[in-house]
Amino acid sequence: MKFPRxxxxxxxxxxxPVVDETANDTAVSExxxxxxxLLAGKLNFQYTIHLLEDGGGYGVLSKNGRWxxxxxxxxxxxxxxxxxxxxxxxxxxxxxxxxxxxxxxxxTFATDIPELLSKCEVLLLPFHTDVWLGYLISFGxxxxxx
Numbered sequence: 001m002k003f004p005r006x007x008x009x010x011x012x013x014x015x016x017p018v019v020d021e022t023a024n025d026t027a028v029s030e031x032x033x034x035x036x037x038l039l040a041g042k043l044n045f046q047y048t049i050h051l052l053e054d055g056g057g058y059g060v061l062s063k064n065g066r067w068x069x070x071x072x073x074x075x076x077x078x079x080x081x082x083x084x085x086x087x088x089x090x091x092x093x094x095x096x097x098x099x100x101x102x103x104x105x106x107x108t109f110a111t112d113i114p115e116l117l118s119k120c121e122v123l124l125l126p127f128h129t130d131v132w133l134g135y136l137i138s139f140g141x142x143x144x145x146x
């Protein structure tokens with residue numbers, strides 16, 4: 001099979017912090033456009049980027065055996081490639097082929113830096129007030145009982 005000279009690239013609006021705007025005002029992840037530019041230069045092809053209008057997300061297999069979303073668009077030949085952060089599933093592997101993973105999206109949690117505590121607070125704060133009361137009462141009662 002000869003490699004095509006013009007590829008139709010499907011994409012969804014990017015939610016990543018750094019995006020590139022394409023000629024038709026589609027926001028695409030910067031890492032995807034960098035990879036496409038590199039591949040186009042090395043493999044000598046042109047590409048156009050089109051925003052998906054299917055609305056089916058990454059793709060779900062319907063009861064009639066047809067795929068929706070990205071998988072459906074690729075399976076029907078409406079696009080040659082798709083750039084997205086999509087989960088690889090066994091069902092989708094029967095209809096489309098995934099590239100090697102080239103980007104990892106990490107999730108983190110952030111919070112304010114807590115204020116410094118005194119040595120006494122560091123000792124007392126890990127336990128709830130009820131725990132300290134129970135502790136003090138038990139040490140007050142045990143010597144009297146014994």
